[in-house]
Amino acid sequence: MSLLNPPPRLLMGPGPINCYPRVLSAMSTQLVGQYDPIMTGYMNEVMSLYRYVFNTNNDATLLIDGTSRAGIEAVLVSCIEPGDDVLVPVFGRFGHLLAEISQRAGANVHTIEAPWGEVFKPEQIEAAIQKIRPKVLALVQGDTSTTMLQPLEDIGEICTRYDVLFYSDATASIGGNPFEADKWKLDAVSVGLQKCLGGPSGSAPITLSDKYVQTVRKRQHVEAGIRNENHMDGLGLRIRSNYFDIPMILDYWGTERLNHHTEATSMLYAARECALQLREESLENSINRHKLHGDAMLAGVQGLNLKPFGDLKHKMNNVVGVHIPEDINGEDIRHTMLHQYNIEIGTSFGPLHGKIWRIGTMGYNARKDAVLHTLQALENTLRRAGHKLQSGLATDMAFDVYTNEEN
Template sequence: MQPLTLPPRLLMGPGPINCYPQVLSAMSTQLVGQYDPTMTSYMNEVMALYRQVFKTQNQQTFLVDGTSRAGIEAALVSCLEPGDKVLIPIFGRFGHLLAEIAERADAQVHTIEVPWGEVFDPQQIEDAIKRVQPKVLAIVQGDTSTTMLQPLEELGAICRAHDVLFYTDATASIAGNPFETDLWQVDAVSVGLQKCLGGPSGSAPISMSGRFVDVVRKRHHVEAGIRDSHHQDAQGQRIRSNYFDLSMIMDYWGEERLNHHTEAATMLFGSRQCAIELLREGQDAVLKRHQMAGNAMLQGIQAMGLRPYGDLKHKMSNVVGVYIPESVNGEQVRHDLLNLFNIEIGTSFGPLKGKVWRIGTMGYNARQDAVLHTLQSLETALRRAGLVLPAGAGVDAAMAVYAGATETRHD
């Protein structure tokens, strides 16, 4: 058996991305027991770090062991009882994922949709809330399938006004786009590491407000047979998953340290380092770095004569959709980028299958050299495919973005 020998890929798709080297180093750390005081102290530290990442005072902020989908499922199955109404605004593939998970929890799922490449106006969502009267509003912030970023700033106040819980999946957007848990009155948010946080898939940081925790705890009391008249009237039902039961996970991370699972220590070490890298650089600085890299990539794509996808006013900073020129084979171009230049960009699916590439600038890869190398390599691959392009225009445009930023700083 041979040791791992992976090619040196530059991952410039919609995620996963190359990890920060410090994260990989942290994940090589030897283990201790799950109740060792050193281990539990690091668990406490991780909770404190992610309160800063999420910009929240929520006590219940910790990791769900599993990919970002584990965090989504934990949030939804822990708060939704069979028959509960949930409203899910869908503007891409991952809205459909929220709907599927909610359906599996036997919730009454109500959806509204806008065409891919667009986002919702808050009034559309409030109108639907008034009509449906859901228990939960569940929405994605950034959907990499369409590269769109849904504005959330007004939704928390709307939900509070109508006594609705507000959950969002911010996996693809956190750290690369603004996110304010407390300011926006978000009741629950879950994310993954493999996008702008610069880590591997496999851990799902989550944060819950007191309102959300109360709902989850009441379901746990029902399960334990502690039923008061309110619970009985509501005919509360037990959380259908043991692994994703957030009330039990809260007790595991809390002072009680009640055994629920064995914490994925290596992922905890990696998650901790992702937060440290973000906070060490500074959240505002990381946002600006993603905005700079995303704008440089966008300007480069446009200068090459390629057409970006979707409503650019609402584009995520960390990924851009690019229409595949009709005269070229999109998969052949991706093949050449991967096998000749060791660069991976994304394809698409659903209504965009075969029509759009998705190019990311996330985490460790949201940097000038990665942007320039990708643009130059894409230009070469497109020339090999027979497309006539203005020589060097993409790289020149991207360099102008960075040069302008440098001049502004000097000024």
């Protein structure tokens, strides 16, 4: 074995992406003890910074130590009791993930499905809520498997009318697309760092409404052996995970600092730097930047004589799906891009596996040179594979997007 020396990849897939240099630098900062006032001060700063990221005033805004899936699991396992009804609208791979985690937590899971490449209308979700009367609605905002962005603006009001907890996983979309936790009346949100926030996977910021916190606090002090009419014993009410027990984690992050785990200090440094960089740029500017470079990439792939996937009215700013031409081996193209140009683009899952590529423009890689370099490499790779295209048109069309923005 030797010193770590990975190749200089340009990660232009659906995530993870290359980290902002400042985030990498922050991760190399020396550790301090978890109860050192310097460390608890950084924790307080992280809570404040992520209130900005989520557009919320929620006190309960903090980090779950683990990947974005850890945040999902913590939110769902902590609020779902065995036998609860949970509604999951599925429009891609990650809706299926929310359904699976909810089922493992003991929920009666109900799903409705939209074709991959489409999203749900509010009335479809309301009709399902009226029928099922769930305790929780779990809904992905941006699903990178399809590149679609589910509108959330009207869903919170529906959930409020029917007394449903509204949870969204916004890992793929936060920071590059509009997100309004309070305005849209969300009760719980979880994300990861490895997309538009420009960090590594390994920390999951979450924010929780007072309603959500009150719901999970009711389970906190249930003792084993307590009987009630709904459960054979008190274990039925207890949160089924110690590590993902949100009331305990809230106590760790709160003023009492009750020991629950040892905070992942280097990941907290990374999460802090991601949010600090976003605040310095401003949410509005970050969203506009992701839209600009996403629009340029979309124009560019169309200039390559490639067809974008899905309903473009609901495409995320930060990733585009591209139909693989029938006469092209999609994996051969990805292999050449990776090993000849050091550029990674993504494949997809489920019914889209082998049918589309997914090309991201997010975080540190939402910039002009990354877009143009990727389009030039993809053009040459496709041309050599026999795909018919007009040389130079892809970058010309991307440049047109940039020129129109400047004007």
